[in-house]
Amino acid sequence: MALIKINNLSFHYPQQRIASLDTINLQIEQGEFVVLCGTSGCGKSTLLKQLKRELTPHGEISGDILFNDIPLADLSPRQAASAIGYVLQNPENQIVTDQVWHELAFGLENLGVDSMTIRRRVAEMASFFGIQNWFRKNTMDLSGGQKQLLNLASIMVMQPELLILDEPTSQLDPIAASEFIAILHKLNKELGLTIVLVEHRLEEVYPLADRVIIMDQGRIIANDTPSKAAAALKQLSVHHPMLLGLPTSIRLHHTLGHNDEVPLTIRQGAQWLSQHYEAVDVLPIEVEKQPQEPFVINAEDVWFRYDKNGEDIVRGLQLQVAEGEFLSILGGNGTGKSTSLNLLSGLLKAHRGRIKLFGKALKTYRATELYNGLIALLPQDPTTLLVEKTVALEFQQMTNQTEDIKQVVELLQIEHLLTAHPYDLSGGEQQKVALGKVLLKKPKILLLDEPTKGLDGYSKKILAAILYDLQQHGTTIIMVTHDIEFSAAYCSRCAMFFDGQIVSEAEPVTFYSGNHFYTTAAHRMSRHLFTHTVTMEQIAALCNTQHHVGVHR
Amino acid sequence: MATAFHYSTVSMLVRTLVGDEMKSFYDYHPFVIFLYFFAVIGLTMFYMQPVLLIISFSASIILALFIDQTAFFKTAKWLVPFMFIAALINPLMTHDGELIILYVNHRPITVEAIVFGFAMSIMLLAVIFWFTSFNKLMSSDKFLYLFGKISPAVALLISVTMRLIPRFIHQITVIAHAQKTIGMDATSGSLWQRLRSLMRIISILISWALENAIETADSMKARGYGLKNRTTFHLFKFDRYDGIVTACISVLFLMQVMMSYLNWTHFDYYPTFTAIELNTPTILVVISYTILVCIPIIIEIQEALKWRSLKSTT
Numbered sequence: 001m002a003l004i005k006i007n008n009l010s011f012h013y014p015q016q017r018i019a020s021l022d023t024i025n026l027q028i029e030q031g032e033f034v035v036l037c038g039t040s041g042c043g044k045s046t047l048l049k050q051l052k053r054e055l056t057p058h059g060e061i062s063g064d065i066l067f068n069d070i071p072l073a074d075l076s077p078r079q080a081a082s083a084i085g086y087v088l089q090n091p092e093n094q095i096v097t098d099q100v101w102h103e104l105a106f107g108l109e110n111l112g113v114d115s116m117t118i119r120r121r122v123a124e125m126a127s128f129f130g131i132q133n134w135f136r137k138n139t140m141d142l143s144g145g146q147k148q149l150l151n152l153a154s155i156m157v158m159q160p161e162l163l164i165l166d167e168p169t170s171q172l173d174p175i176a177a178s179e180f181i182a183i184l185h186k187l188n189k190e191l192g193l194t195i196v197l198v199e200h201r202l203e204e205v206y207p208l209a210d211r212v213i214i215m216d217q218g219r220i221i222a223n224d225t226p227s228k229a230a231a232a233l234k235q236l237s238v239h240h241p242m243l244l245g246l247p248t249s250i251r252l253h254h255t256l257g258h259n260d261e262v263p264l265t266i267r268q269g270a271q272w273l274s275q276h277y278e279a280v281d282v283l284p285i286e287v288e289k290q291p292q293e294p295f296v297i298n299a300e301d302v303w304f305r306y307d308k309n310g311e312d313i314v315r316g317l318q319l320q321v322a323e324g325e326f327l328s329i330l331g332g333n334g335t336g337k338s339t340s341l342n343l344l345s346g347l348l349k350a351h352r353g354r355i356k357l358f359g360k361a362l363k364t365y366r367a368t369e370l371y372n373g374l375i376a377l378l379p380q381d382p383t384t385l386l387v388e389k390t391v392a393l394e395f396q397q398m399t400n401q402t403e404d405i406k407q408v409v410e411l412l413q414i415e416h417l418l419t420a421h422p423y424d425l426s427g428g429e430q431q432k433v434a435l436g437k438v439l440l441k442k443p444k445i446l447l448l449d450e451p452t453k454g455l456d457g458y459s460k461k462i463l464a465a466i467l468y469d470l471q472q473h474g475t476t477i478i479m480v481t482h483d484i485e486f487s488a489a490y491c492s493r494c495a496m497f498f499d500g501q502i503v504s505e506a507e508p509v510t511f512y513s514g515n516h517f518y519t520t521a522a523h524r525m526s527r528h529l530f531t532h533t534v535t536m537e538q539i540a541a542l543c544n545t546q547h548h549v550g551v552h553r
Numbered sequence: 554m555a556t557a558f559h560y561s562t563v564s565m566l567v568r569t570l571v572g573d574e575m576k577s578f579y580d581y582h583p584f585v586i587f588l589y590f591f592a593v594i595g596l597t598m599f600y601m602q603p604v605l606l607i608i609s610f611s612a613s614i615i616l617a618l619f620i621d622q623t624a625f626f627k628t629a630k631w632l633v634p635f636m637f638i639a640a641l642i643n644p645l646m647t648h649d650g651e652l653i654i655l656y657v658n659h660r661p662i663t664v665e666a667i668v669f670g671f672a673m674s675i676m677l678l679a680v681i682f683w684f685t686s687f688n689k690l691m692s693s694d695k696f697l698y699l700f701g702k703i704s705p706a707v708a709l710l711i712s713v714t715m716r717l718i719p720r721f722i723h724q725i726t727v728i729a730h731a732q733k734t735i736g737m738d739a740t741s742g743s744l745w746q747r748l749r750s751l752m753r754i755i756s757i758l759i760s761w762a763l764e765n766a767i768e769t770a771d772s773m774k775a776r777g778y779g780l781k782n783r784t785t786f787h788l789f790k791f792d793r794y795d796g797i798v799t800a801c802i803s804v805l806f807l808m809q810v811m812m813s814y815l816n817w818t819h820f821d822y823y824p825t826f827t828a829i830e831l832n833t834p835t836i837l838v839v840i841s842y843t844i845l846v847c848i849p850i851i852i853e854i855q856e857a858l859k860w861r862s863l864k865s866t867t
Contacts, residue, residue: 054774081777093768098715099694105786107776118786136788140719151772158776347730367738377734383764384724384731387757398735423764437735 001069003162003194004028004051009063011046020046022218023063028162031192033185035205035226038215039241039458040426044198047215048164051196052086067162082111085160089167089454091147095139100131103139103150107158121157129153129183143333145176152183163187165197170454173333173482181205200456203247203521207264214242227262230254244457248485248521248536255540269525277543279529291322291493294359296445296476297344302353304336304343313339315500317353321445326467326477328487330518331497337480338380340497341447344478345377346370357445376443380450382434386422391433394422398440408436412466428459435466446470448479452486464490488512488520488534509534577856578849582795583695585802590687592806593846597679599813601672602820604829605842610675612846613682619853620689628685636674643670649823669822690849698787705785721758728757798848805845812838 004027011021020043028034038044049055050065053072065072067083075083088094097103104125108118126132129149134142142150148168155163165184169177181204187193199205206212212229214222222232230250233240243254249269253262256276263272297319304314313336321327329337342348344355346362355362357374365374379385388394391414395405409415412432417425422433431451438446452460460483467477467490481487487494488508495505496518505511512519512534513527523534533539578586597609617625643666645657650665693715701708729739732754739750773779812818817834821827829835 052775055771077780078777081775081780086775088768088772090765090768092720093765094772095716096769096773097709097712099712101788102694102712102786106773106778109784109786110777110780112780112782112784114784115786118784122786139716155776342730345734347733367733367741368736371734371736375734377731379727379731379734381727381731383761384728384757385735387753387760423760441735 001030002027002066003030003032003068004196005066005069006050007064007066009047009050009065010061011050012060013057014059019218020059021050024218024220026213026220026223028194028196030194031188032194033188033208033210034194034196034213035202035209035211036196036198036213036215037200037202037242037245039245039456040428042215043218044215045166046218048086048166048196048198051162051164052084053080055086078111082107082158083161085155085158085163087148087151087155087163087165087168089170091144091151091171094151095147098139100137100139100142100150101135104131104154104157107154111158121159125153125157128156143176145172145179148172148176148180149183152180156187160193162194162196165195165199167198167200167454170200174484175332177201178204181208200245200454202245206247206250207268216240216242226264230262241458244461246457249525252522252525252536252539255536256543266521266525269521270528273526273529273539273543277529277546280542280546291320291325293322295320295356296323296358297321297478298354298356298359299344300354300356302340302343302350302355304339304348304350313500314343314350317343317501319344319495319502321476321478323444323476324471324474326471326479326490326492327495328479328481328491328493329495329497329502330481330484330487335497336500337497338449341377341449341478341480345375345447347377371441373442373444375445375447376438376441377447378431378435378438378449378451380453382427382430383423385434385437386430389421390419391422391425392418394433394437395440398437404440404442408439411439411469412436413462427454428456428463431455431463432466439470443475445476445478448477448481450481450483451479452481452483460486484512484518484520485522485535488522489537509538576794576852578852579690581798581852582789582791583691583699584791585795585798586687586690586695587699588799588802589848590683590691592802592809594680594683594687596806596809596842596845597676597683600818601676601822602818602829603668603672604839605818606672606675606679608839608843609846610679610682612843612850613679613686615850616686616853617682619850620686624685625682628681632678632681636671636678639674639677640667640670643667643673651825665822665825668826672822686849694787695789698789701785705783708785717762721762724761725754725758728754728761732757798852802845802848805841808841809838809845812841 006024006026009021009024009026010019012019022043024047036044036047046057049057050061051072053075067075072080095103096106101122104122105118108121113121126135129152131150131153134146139147139150148171152165152168163184169180172180184195184197185208188195197205197209206226209226212222212224212226213220214229214233221236222229224232230246233242233246234254238254243251246254247264249263249266249272252269253272258276263269298321299317299319302314302317303312305312315336317336317340319340329340331337339348343350344362346365346367349363357365357370362370386394388397395408399405409418412435414429414432414436417429417433422430425433435451451463455463464486471477471492479487479491491508493505494508494511495502496511496515497503504514506514509532512523513532515523520534522536522539526533526539530539530542533542593609597606597613600606600609614625644662647666647669648660648663650661650663652664653661654664654667655662693711697708697711732739732750737750737753739747739754741747742750809818812834815834817838819827820829
C-alpha cells in the first residue's frame with residue numbers, strides 16, 4: 001500500500017491559463033526518501049503544497065490525492081496536522097515563539113496534548129537532535145543551521161508519517177546544510193520516516209535518495225532511481241537547464257558521453273575516472289599573478305569590532321584589489337567576511353587601519369560621492385532594495401536616463417518582468433531587479449553578498465554571464481560567498497577568510513588545487529589523476545585529449 | 554550584628570527544613586519570584602521610615618550586584634547624580650519644617666525638607682533597582698506562564714511579539730544599510746530627504762513584515778494552530794523549596810502589613826522628624842523587614858557557599 005497516491009492531479013492558479021500542475025501521477029511508498037527537483041517555477045513547490053492540506057493554495061484542482069488510501073480531504077484536522085509534517089525554506093519565518101522549548105512544544109500544544117506527554121516527547125526529540133544544550137535559549141540567539149534544525153525538530157515531535165521539505169538548506173551555509181541533510185538521512189534510515197525533499201543543491205542529496213523525481217513545466221519528466229533519472233533527463237534533451245543542477249560526477253559522465261553506470265558520489269566518480277582515464281599532469285600551472293598597482297581598493301591592517309568591549313571581528317585585514325578583477329572571498333560562518341564587505345563599502349567604520357579607494361582614504365569620501373558611481377553593494381536579501389509597485393518604477397526611481405535603464409534591462413534580460421510587482425517574482429528574478437537598481441548608479445566597484453544563495457544551477461549560470469559582462473566593461477567585482485563551485489568556475493581570484501583576516505589568496509586553479517578539504521567536488525574527484533583540475537569542464541577537456549582507456553584495463 | 558544573626562538562623566532553619574541542596578533564586582518558581590517582588594516593591598514604596606528605607610535600599614543594591622555587576626554600575630552612573638539633584642530640589646520647593654539652616658530669597662531652607670528630599674530619592678532609587686532585578690529574574694517566559702493562565706491567547710500573542718521585536722530591529726538596520734548604498738541615507742541630507750528615506754525604509758519594512766508573516770502563519774497552520782482544545786505547556790514545577798520560601802515571604806509580608814496597621818512603621822518628616830525609639834515594636838519591624846528583603850540574598854549566599862564546599866571536597 002502506497003503512503004501517498006496521486007492520481008491525475010492538475011492544478012491551475014486562479015486567472016492563469018497555463019496549468020501549474022499537469023496530470024501528475026505519482027506513488028510514494030512507506031519509508032522512501034524521495035528527492036524532487038526541477039528549475040525554478042517548474043511546479044515542484046506547488047506539488048508539495050498540494051500534499052499539505054493546510055497550505056494548499058486556492059485554485060482549480062482536479063484529480064485526487066490519497067494518504068494511506070484515504071482522500072487527503074477526508075482526514076480529520078488533527079490527523080492532517082500531525083501526520084504530514086512540512087518544513088519551509090526560510091528558517092527565520094517558521095519559528096513562531098521566542099523560546100526554543102516553547103517552539104518545540106508549539107505543535108503539541110495545538111493538538112491538545114497534555115503536559116506530561118509534551119514533556120516526554122520534547123525531551124526525546126531534543127536529545128535525538130542534540131538540542132539539549134540550547135534548549136533554554138532564546139530563538140533569536142540561534143545560528144541559521146540551529147534554527148532550521150529546531151524547525152525540523154518541532155515538526156518531528158508531532159510524530160509525522162510523512163515529512164515534506166521545501167528547499168530547507170537553501171538559506172544555510174554548506175556545513176550547516178550537510179548537517180541538516182545528515183539528520184534527514186538518519187531520520188529516514190533509523191526511524192523509517194518517509195521523506196519528500198525539494199532541493200537545488202543536489203551534490204549531497206542526490207546519491208542518498210531512493211528515488212528522484214524531476215519536474216518541468218508542471219509535469220513529471222523523470223521518476224526513477226537517481227542514476228536512471230539522470231539518464232532519462234539526458235535522453236530528453238542534452239541542453240535541459242536541469243542538467244546543470246546535477247552532481248558533478250553525473251555531469252562529467254554525461255559530458256564525456258559514456259553509457260555505463262553513472263557515478264553518483266565523489267568516491268564513485270573518482271573510481272570511475274581511474275577506470276577510464278590515465279593520470280597526466282599537463283595543465284600548465286599559471287604563474288601566480290599578484291594584483292598590479294594601481295589598486296582600486298587597498299585595505300591595510302584593518303581592525304573592527306561591533307562593541308567597544310566586544311571581540312574583534314576583523315583582525316588585521318590586508319586586501320589589495322586591482323581594476324577589473326572578480327574576487328571571491330570564501331570562508332566559514334562568523335569569520336568576518338560580510339563584516340569586511342560592509343567595511344569596504346563604508347557602511348561600517350574600522351577602529352584601526354586604513355582603507356583606500358582609488359588611492360584616496362575611504363573616510364574622506366562623502367556618501368553622495370561614494371554611492372553614486374564609485375561603489376555599490378548588492379545585499380543578501382534583494383527585497384531590502386525593493387519598494388515600488390512595478391519593476392519599471394523601481395528603475396525609474398534610480399535615474400531619469402531612459403537610455404541607462406534600457407541598457408541595464410537588456411544586460412539582465414528582464415524585459416518581460418518590467419510590469420510585474422517585485423514581490424511576485426522568484427528569488428532569482430528579485431535578485432536581478434535589485435542588481436539592476438544597483439547597476440543604474442554605474443558603480444566602478446560592485447560588492448556582492450552571497451549572490452548565489454538559493455539560486456538553481458541555471459540561474460547561477462545566467463548570473464555568471466551578467467557578472468562576466470560587467471567585468472569586461474571594467475567593473476571590479478568583490479563577492480562574499482559559500483559557493484565553492486561558482487567561485488572556482490567564474491572568479492579571477494579567490495581569497496580564504498579565517499579568524500578575521502585573509503589567510504590565503506590565489507587565482508582559482510592554484511587556490512583550489514592547493515586546498516585539500518575546502519575545494520570543489522571536481523577537484524576532489526580528479527586530483528589523483530590530474531593535479532590541477534578544479535572544474536568539471538577542465539576535467540572533461542583533459543579527458544577528451546586522452547584515448548579512451550577500456551573499461552577493464 | 555543583626556544581619557549576621559538573621560542569616561545564620563534563617564540558613565539553619567532552611568537547612569533543617571529542606572536539607573543541603575539548594576537552588577539559585579532565579580530558578581525558583583515564577584510565582585515565588587513574583588510574590589517576593591510584589592511584597593518588597595510594595596513595602597518600599599509605602600515605607601518612609603529612614604531605617605527601613607536604608608535597609609531596602611542596601612538590599613536592592615546587593616541583589617543587583619549579585620545579578621549583574623556591570624549592568625548595575627552602568628545604571629548607577631546615571632541614577633546617583635539624578636538622586637542628588639532630586640534631593641536638592643525639594644528644599645527649594647518646600648519650606649516646611651522647624652530646623653532652618655538659612656534663608657534664600659526670604660524663604661527658609663529647612664533640614665526636614667533636605668532629609669525628605671533624600672529619603673524620597675533613595676526610595677525611588679530602591680524601587681528602580683528592585684525593578685531592574687525583577688526584570689532580570691522574571692524572564693519573559695516566566696511572566697507569560699504566570700499571566701498566561703488568565704488568557705492563553707494573549708500569552709501566545711506576547712510570545713510571538715517577543716520574537717518579532719528583535720527581528721524588526723535587526724531588519725531595520727539591514728534595510729537602512731541597503732538603502733544607504735543606493736543613495737537613500739536616513740542619517741544625512743536635508744530634513745526632507747531624511748524623512749523621505751525614513752518613509753521608504755518603513756515602507757520596505759512593512760512589506761517585508763507582511764510577506765514574512767504569511768510564511769509564519771503557514772508554519773503555524775501546518776502545525777495545527779487553530780484546532781480546538783489547545784493546551785499550554787511550561788517547564789515550571791512548584792517544589793518543596795518553592796513552598797517553604799512562599800510561606801516565609803507570606804508570613805513576613807503579613808507581619809509587615811499588620812505592624813503598619815498598628816502604626817509601628819509610621820514616620821513623619823514635617824513639621825519635624827518623629828523620634829525613633831529603640832523599643833520592641835521598632836526592633837521587631839526592623840528585624841522582620843530585613844529578613845523579608847534579604848531572602849534572595851540569603852539564597853544566593855547559601856548557593857555560593859554550597860558550591861565552594863562542593864568544589865573543595867572534590
